[in-house]
Amino acid sequence: MKKTMKRLAALGLCVVMGLSVLTACGGSSGSGSDSTAADSGDEKVLTFGCQMYTDGLIDPAKDINTAWNCMRFGIGEALFKFNDEMVAEPWLADSYEVSEDYKTWTIKLKEGVKFSNGTDMTATKVVESFERLKTEGPNGSSTPEKYVPYETVITADDAANTVTFVLPEADYNFLGNLAYPVCEIIDVEGTENWESGVIGTGPYAVESFTDQTGYTMVANANYREEVPYDKVEIMFMGDASAKTMALQSGQIDLAENITNVADIENFKNDENFTVDIASGVRTGFSWINFDGVLGNDTLRKAVIMAIDKDAICQSNLINGLYTAGYSVLPSTLSYGYDKLTDTYAYNVDEAKKMLDEAGIKDTDGNGIRELDGKDINLKYVSYENRSLNDFSSAHTEYLKEIGIGVTAAYGSSDDQWSSLVAGEYDLNNNNWTTVGNGDPSEYMKNWYTSEKDENGQYIGPNYCGYSNPEYDKLYDEFAKTADADKRAELLQQMQQILIDDGVAIIDGYYNSSMIYSKNVGYAHIHTADYYWITTEITPAQ
Secondary structure, three states, X not given: OHHHHHHHHHHOOOOOOOHHHHXXXXXXXXXXXXXXXXXXXXXXXXXXXXXXXXXXXXXXOOOHHHHHHHHHOOOOOOOEEEOOOOOEEEOOEEEEEEOOOOOEEEEEEOOOOEOOOOOEOOHHHHHHHHHHHHHHHHHOOOOHHHOOOOOOEXXXXXXXXXXXXXXXXXOOOHHHHHHOHHXXXXXXXXXXXXXXXXXXXXXXXXXXXXXXXXXXEEEOOOOOOOOOOOEEEXXXXXXXXXXXXXXXXXXXXXXXXXXXXXXXXXXHOOOOEEEEEOOOOXXXXXXXXXXXXXXXXXXXXXXHHXXXXXXXXXXXXXXXXXXXXXXXXXXXXXXXXXXXXXXXXXXXXXXHHHHHHOOOOOOOOOOOOXXXXXXXXXXXXXXXXXXXXXXXXHHHHHHHXXXXXXXXXXXXXXXXXXXXXXXXXXXXXXXXXXXXXXXXXXXXXXXXXXXXXXXXXXXXXXXXXXXXXXXXXXXXXXXXXXXXXXHHHHHHHHHHHHHHHOOEEEXXXXXXXXXXXXXXXEOOOOOOOOOOOOOOOEEOO
């Protein structure tokens, strides 16, 4: 244990500085009053440093990341929006009605909404946007059918300004589905004739895009309320240290999710900056591939038992960024976490004993145990965001102690996603919003038995090959249950099954953050961090 903690401390010193990103992105330098907005005369400009996902592309239909980009950058909006209690409230919608069987939902649209190109948002335009998901969605990985099934009949009444959805099955959380970024409303015709992404209804629109560098956004002159900034410069910065240096130098005004603990504390103690933190509904976890060597029950469970989650979360690498836990749903959510049992709590001696008794031993003295005559060498996929690489590296050190070899495959978020979908991993570390549609149903479906395509690859959202009939039965009942107490009871049972089966290595529960300089009057990171660039963010007076 002492050796492991020394290794963890050493990892904290291995910080790679992303100076090349800062140079490539350009922008103003200096601090204090030397702000970008000030240098621009009367023009109000916000500079925002953020992680790049899927090359920064924007399109609700392409994949999950490009849908999130569209909403996060202030381009796209949906019919509904989550408040910080993760309750869906009208956004482009004005009101709604639902039938007693929860299959027919009629949405009254807000009056006077225009797309950024000046086109009116009509009921017909909204239907066209959803129909586009049916044609474009299968070409990507945004899986829009999870939110609005393709069998859904969607009709427009322009005179009444309503859109009606007739679902194939009851959906008690349909408003939450409509709030998910995949369901952003775009002008389909305008988008087809435009080369810079999609045309949305948000407060900002794309002026230009530089590959791997970022976007220049301009205020949507047709927006229904005042837009605080004339321009927003979105600058891609994957490395947390790069964001820190850019904030300190005055190159950017605002950054999301700086993950160096010491840097966050320094910003908290500096009167020139404000740190805004949202309560965590994200879980950091490593998928475990059941189709690989970790399909062996003993090995998989010993791997989980060998990792001290509490020690990692309390280390100087992570402290304050994550809360340790052992279930796929965060302890802050009201789904029975306090009634769960940590079946494979940290116990390195027991992990070794389990492996020895199963005959998974190091027979040639090279320090690595063998299974079926081969050294165990796990391919661990991860990427640099929200401390994922720090967790993965810490896990690797713990696994070495019990004789498990690990090969790191650390790349971009795109690399992580591609490996996950292809099933080319043993461990795959990522960080997911657990109530992304206001309810855990979508997230918990990640472990619902999945079908395979003609190439033998799993069709999402289950990308790990896990299957348990008891879990599937409970999920089916959960999907058909409207009563909140019963749903919580079912979720508690489902969580315990996943813990007992050892489906994932849990990093912990992440708290999102935004940090901004005095050039910004106000900014806020929402619980559902789909909402980065909003009209809430205003320049300092």
